[in-house]
Amino acid sequence: MTSSPAEPVGLRERKKAKTRAAIQRHALRLFEEQGYSATTVDQIAAAAEISPSTFFRYFPTKEATVLYDPFDPVLIEAAVAQAPELSPIGALRATMSFIREQLPAGEWERERQRQRLVFREPELRSAVMDKFAEGIDLLAGLAARRTGRAVDDFEVRNWAGAVVGVVLAAFLGAAADPEADTLVVIDRAVAHLDASLPL
Amino acid sequence: MTSSPAEPVGLRERKKAKTRAAIQRHALRLFEEQGYSATTVDQIAAAAEISPSTFFRYFPTKEATVLYDPFDPVLIEAAVAQAPELSPIGALRATMSFIREQLPAGEWERERQRQRLVFREPELRSAVMDKFAEGIDLLAGLAARRTGRAVDDFEVRNWAGAVVGVVLAAFLGAAADPEADTLVVIDRAVAHLDASLPL
DNA sequence: AAAATTATGAGAGCTACTCTCACTTGGTAG
DNA sequence: CTACCAAGTGAGAGTAGCTCTCATAATTTT
Numbered sequence: 077m078t079s080s081p082a083e084p085v086g087l088r089e090r091k092k093a094k095t096r097a098a099i100q101r102h103a104l105r106l107f108e109e110q111g112y113s114a115t116t117v118d119q120i121a122a123a124a125e126i127s128p129s130t131f132f133r134y135f136p137t138k139e140a141t142v143l144y145d146p147f148d149p150v151l152i153e154a155a156v157a158q159a160p161e162l163s164p165i166g167a168l169r170a171t172m173s174f175i176r177e178q179l180p181a182g183e184w185e186r187e188r189q190r191q192r193l194v195f196r197e198p199e200l201r202s203a204v205m206d207k208f209a210e211g212i213d214l215l216a217g218l219a220a221r222r223t224g225r226a227v228d229d230f231e232v233r234n235w236a237g238a239v240v241g242v243v244l245a246a247f248l249g250a251a252a253d254p255e256a257d258t259l260v261v262i263d264r265a266v267a268h269l270d271a272s273l274p275l
Numbered sequence: 276m277t278s279s280p281a282e283p284v285g286l287r288e289r290k291k292a293k294t295r296a297a298i299q300r301h302a303l304r305l306f307e308e309q310g311y312s313a314t315t316v317d318q319i320a321a322a323a324e325i326s327p328s329t330f331f332r333y334f335p336t337k338e339a340t341v342l343y344d345p346f347d348p349v350l351i352e353a354a355v356a357q358a359p360e361l362s363p364i365g366a367l368r369a370t371m372s373f374i375r376e377q378l379p380a381g382e383w384e385r386e387r388q389r390q391r392l393v394f395r396e397p398e399l400r401s402a403v404m405d406k407f408a409e410g411i412d413l414l415a416g417l418a419a420r421r422t423g424r425a426v427d428d429f430e431v432r433n434w435a436g437a438v439v440g441v442v443l444a445a446f447l448g449a450a451a452d453p454e455a456d457t458l459v460v461i462d463r464a465v466a467h468l469d470a471s472l473p474l
Numbered sequence: 475a476a477a478a479t480t481a482t483g484a485g486a487g488c489t490a491c492t493c494t495c496a497c498t499t500g501g502t503a504g
Numbered sequence: 505c506t507a508c509c510a511a512g513t514g515a516g517a518g519t520a521g522c523t524c525t526c527a528t529a530a531t532t533t534t
Binding site: 205 | 397400401402404405407408411427429430432433435436437438439440441442443444445447448463464467468471472
């Protein structure tokens with residue numbers, strides 16, 4: 077029984093991780109160069125030097141190559157682990173500082189590229205929206221734990237919805253302006269919301 | 276003051292409207308009965324007694340049969356037309372009362388069915404999320420006009436994001452509970468937001 | 475080194491969606 | 505009323521995403 081996504085040990089595991097990374101790298105590059113829908117799975121497979129059928133063993137769909145984010149679970153963990161005396165928004169903002177400090181510059185640049193791609197291509201944007209919906213549950217859970225309220229408390233859920241909405245608006249704004257620093261824009265947005273709708 | 280989409284005049288137009296309605300009706304019925312992905316376009320076409328190629332002349336994609344809402348533009352128009360002295364949230368709430376009063380009971384029941392379907396099927400949910408993103412622009416425009424601010428004003432966009440987020444959270448909650456009255460739930464949510472984050 | 479496990483590739487098949495072309499039907503002008 | 509034009513339709517071919525199966529090759533394990 078293999079364990080959780082720590083670091084791959086056997087040769088097999090390492091090879092798999094490498095193949096997965098190669099597929100994603102080439103996919104993102106091709107999408108950037110020729111656009112998302114103009115790029116076929118066969119092209120990605122050819123670039124990554126695997127067969128098309130192998131592609132689908134690594135990613136369930138073409139769009140998963142863009143949506144897949146190995147840092148996601150790490151961030152959630154980091155958010156949960158923030159000092160318990162912080163308010164929900166405080167914890168959120170602290171997590172964002174954490175990202176900025178911890179993530180190597182190269183990784184962050186790639187992450188930005190991914191974001192631009194996702195918000196530019198309509199097909200991908202709708203897929204991402206789903207993640208924002210999940211975010212409501214996630215945030216409600218986080219806030220409930222910190223404030224001692226129930227997860228399905230009306231005010232908690234409403235608050236979580238407002239936060240996600242504000243972040244979404246900030247993202248959409250930042251995606252349009254390539255100069256904008258996403259994290260700064262989001263921080264400003266949640267700070268402003270927190271000032272009038274704290275929890 | 277038109278409460279329903281423009282009425283077709285010629286025989287041709289009427290026939291087209293009828294075909295479109297038939298396709299959508301059969302599609303929704305089949306989705307309800309067998310699930311969305313288990314239903315093929317060919318089945319829908321057969322049920323509506325048209326050829327598969329004709330299907331795509333009426334709807335660009337399979338999911339469009341669920342997403343297509345002829346009342347959408349009517350609602351937007353209604354929202355814009357609300358008394359100018361109302362606050363943005365006031366106008367929004369007034370528009371919802373308007374829906375309740377104007378829409379025949381049967382139509383509203385069908386609309387609820389559509390909503391349930393859309394939030395249950397993951398493929399459809401992500402498609403709908405895109406509409407919420409559009410909603411931010413829409414609301415920002417509405418609010419900007421009513422308050423005399425710019426559409427890309429930071430507070431206006433942030434407010435619009437919060438409203439959409441809160442509505443989204445309410446929708447997700449209402450979709451889970453078949454007893455809930457969607458309009459009431461949404462009204463409560465925006466009222467609560469308005470109390471602390473007015474514009 | 476043999477055996478058990480697992481990754482891979484080739485290929486067949488399904489479905490959403492696009493495009494072209496010939497045919498029919500509704501609207502209209504003479 | 506007829507004759508013509510425009511618009512709606514269906515048949516069929518083709519592309520791409522995605523699934524499934526089966527034989528082969530690679531990696532562990534014994």
